[in-house]
Amino acid sequence: MDLENQKRIKELAETHGNENVVVVLGGAEAEASGLAAETVTAGDPTFAGPLAGVQLGLSVYHITEEAVKEVVDSAVYEEQVGMMEMVLPVEEIAEEMAQFRA
Amino acid sequence: MSFAVVKAASYTLAHTPDFIPFGSTPTTAKARNDQEYFDALKKGLRSFDELVNYPPNQCYIGNITPEQLGEIAQPWYKDAAAAERTGRYGDIMPQVEFYALLKAADAFDLVALTPEFIEQANPALAAHPLLKRYTLDASKGMAAANMHAMLEEHKAEPLNMNGELVGIVKQAHDEDENLSAHIMLENLTVKATGVHAALCLEAQGVDLSEVDYIIECSEEACGDINQRGGGNFAKAIGEMIGCVSATGSDLRGFCAAPAHSLIHAAALVKGGAFKNVLVVAGGAVAKLGMNSREHLAKDMPVLEDSLAGFAFLISENDGVSPIVNTDIIGRLNVGAGSSPQAVTSALVSEPLKAVGRTIPEICRYSVEMQNPEITKPAGAGDVPEANYKMIAALAVKEGQLERAQLMDFVKKHGMQGFALTQGHIPSGVPYLGHGRDAIMNGEINSFMVVGKGSLFLGRMTNLFDGISTVVEKNPGVQGGHGESAGFDKDEARRLVAKAMQDVAARLTESEE
Numbered sequence: 001m002d003l004e005n006q007k008r009i010k011e012l013a014e015t016h017g018n019e020n021v022v023v024v025l026g027g028a029e030a031e032a033s034g035l036a037a038e039t040v041t042a043g044d045p046t047f048a049g050p051l052a053g054v055q056l057g058l059s060v061y062h063i064t065e066e067a068v069k070e071v072v073d074s075a076v077y078e079e080q081v082g083m084m085e086m087v088l089p090v091e092e093i094a095e096e097m098a099q100f101r102a
Numbered sequence: 103m104s105f106a107v108v109k110a111a112s113y114t115l116a117h118t119p120d121f122i123p124f125g126s127t128p129t130t131a132k133a134r135n136d137q138e139y140f141d142a143l144k145k146g147l148r149s150f151d152e153l154v155n156y157p158p159n160q161c162y163i164g165n166i167t168p169e170q171l172g173e174i175a176q177p178w179y180k181d182a183a184a185a186e187r188t189g190r191y192g193d194i195m196p197q198v199e200f201y202a203l204l205k206a207a208d209a210f211d212l213v214a215l216t217p218e219f220i221e222q223a224n225p226a227l228a229a230h231p232l233l234k235r236y237t238l239d240a241s242k243g244m245a246a247a248n249m250h251a252m253l254e255e256h257k258a259e260p261l262n263m264n265g266e267l268v269g270i271v272k273q274a275h276d277e278d279e280n281l282s283a284h285i286m287l288e289n290l291t292v293k294a295t296g297v298h299a300a301l302c303l304e305a306q307g308v309d310l311s312e313v314d315y316i317i318e319c320s321e322e323a324c325g326d327i328n329q330r331g332g333g334n335f336a337k338a339i340g341e342m343i344g345c346v347s348a349t350g351s352d353l354r355g356f357c358a359a360p361a362h363s364l365i366h367a368a369a370l371v372k373g374g375a376f377k378n379v380l381v382v383a384g385g386a387v388a389k390l391g392m393n394s395r396e397h398l399a400k401d402m403p404v405l406e407d408s409l410a411g412f413a414f415l416i417s418e419n420d421g422v423s424p425i426v427n428t429d430i431i432g433r434l435n436v437g438a439g440s441s442p443q444a445v446t447s448a449l450v451s452e453p454l455k456a457v458g459r460t461i462p463e464i465c466r467y468s469v470e471m472q473n474p475e476i477t478k479p480a481g482a483g484d485v486p487e488a489n490y491k492m493i494a495a496l497a498v499k500e501g502q503l504e505r506a507q508l509m510d511f512v513k514k515h516g517m518q519g520f521a522l523t524q525g526h527i528p529s530g531v532p533y534l535g536h537g538r539d540a541i542m543n544g545e546i547n548s549f550m551v552v553g554k555g556s557l558f559l560g561r562m563t564n565l566f567d568g569i570s571t572v573v574e575k576n577p578g579v580q581g582g583h584g585e586s587a588g589f590d591k592d593e594a595r596r597l598v599a600k601a602m603q604d605v606a607a608r609l610t611e612s613e614e
Contacts, residue, residue: 079443083443
């Protein structure tokens with residue numbers, strides 16, 4: 001995950017409390033989404049950014065997961081994500097994400 | 103007024119393994135004293151021959167088409183067939199020629215080379231059909247000992263060959279960080295690689311003295327403390343390549359700048375302000391080794407070991423070359439959304455809809471043409487393929503394509519990514535050369551150039567950017583629809599004249 005994004009997420013978690021922050025990812029790939037999920041839960045696996053060795057344990061979802069889809073206005077979802085849902089490996093991403101919410 | 107045409111396009115690379123430490127990723131590793139990374143980096147370097155033989159590079163310089171590249175089994179970096187350094191569109195130069203060109207591009211005595219290196223470089227320059235005009239003077243060389251002294255004082259950046267010091271780039275000011283040795287090295291690199299690309303147009307028969315405007319569209323900024331991005335790379339490049347009749351300016355827009363430049367150039371020509379507009383871009387030092395950490399972790403060579411450049415000439419309608427149809431311009435306006443769907447609609451479907459065309463009617467899409475072998479190991483996926491899927495999905499949503507045909511569309515209207523990950527380099531324009539040839543050979547009728555840019559990286563706005571246009575067969579050839587060359591106008595005049603004669607004859611008959 002981009003170092004600047006790591007910094008911003010760390011600051012948001014510090015300000016609002018880990019339990020009050022939900023990270024919603026939009027990555028195009030399962031593996032990359034998994035890496036981002038790992039970063040905001042167990043810490044930066046590359047040990048390069050501000051979240052290296054920091055276990056925030058945040059709730060993390062991908063925008064294409066059912067749990068997110070259910071809480072978004074369906075018309076807005078269709079307009080903003082409908083096309084990408086057709087294109088992305090949705091199931092693969094969901095499987096990858098589930099690993100980080102065990 | 104007649105549409106402008108794509109007259110020629112060139113693409114070049116410079117092998118710069120000793121420049122990799124100047125890249126952003128290696129610079130970060132250096133700040134952290136990450137010796138393990140640098141040990142791995144040394145082992146992951148490619149030879150010049152390996153760079154030349156690498157199939158995506160052969161595609162970039164025009165020796166194989168994107169379709170032919172797609173037929174070659176991956177990984178491409180393994181067991182590539184022997185190939186030539188020169189291609190239909192350009193040339194791949196070794197580091198020795200690049201350093202010599204860096205010196206030739208130096209107007210302020212900022213580049214110093216050892217006399218021994220100059221003696222080694224001059225025969226290489228002399229043997230090159232385009233670079234032989236630049237001979238270096240060995241008597242003006244600098245001893246390595248003097249260079250070491252400047253490096254120790256942090257007043258210069260080193261030019262190494264296989265780790266051995268052969269030159270330096272000096273700072274251009276004692277206190278102004280905008281003229282530091284590192285920035286001078288980056289900017290002189292843009293100039294030198296831009297020169298290389300533009301000269302390759304000359305090899306295709308372009309008379310550079312007839313260019314009357316130059317647009318430079320890379321991602322660096324040159325200037326001093328009082329005007330950090332003042333410019334002007336365009337005229338600096340033009341001066342070196344004999345564009346004596348030209349003026350010019352720099353256009354910036356992150357990765358979207360080349361597509362903006364294509365449209366600017368076409369508009370300048372169509373509007374009659376200029377006749378021959380050269381668009382040129384040099385390479386980005388910062389992006390050397392950008393994804394090297396991921397490549398090395400996967401036992402791959404460092405594939406971002408070179409600098410890229412391109413140039414293309416937009417000219418008055420010759421009735422033959424493919425036209426830039428500026429009636430079709432996709433634009434991501436300030437008020438447009440930034441979701442992938444909003445971006446793809448604004449850039450692809452809306453401009454086509456405005457002229458009564460559909461997405462599948464455009465034969466090919468030249469999007470962000472990054473080489474997937476570089477981006478996939480870094481977690482960025484196959485960028486062109488992702489773009490094609492988005493365009494296809496949009497066509498499905500708009501009822502122009504059946505959902506079951508989505509992957510067929512990707513195959514038919516898309517192509518293999520082949521360009522180096524140097525920001526502006528892969529964006530939209532890498533296919534201008536191949537696309538021009540494919541239209542001229544009658545293989546396709548049209549292609550859309552789509553450029554996108556991540557403006558938020560500059561921290562001035564969260565907006566995303568993008569612009570697109572269509573290059574298509576010159577109707578002057580087929581006598582088809584739309585704006586055309588003189589042939590159609592003459593034909594129209596004849597038809598009108600004949601109709602008027604007929605009317606006059608009928609009127610005469612009725613009077614009688």
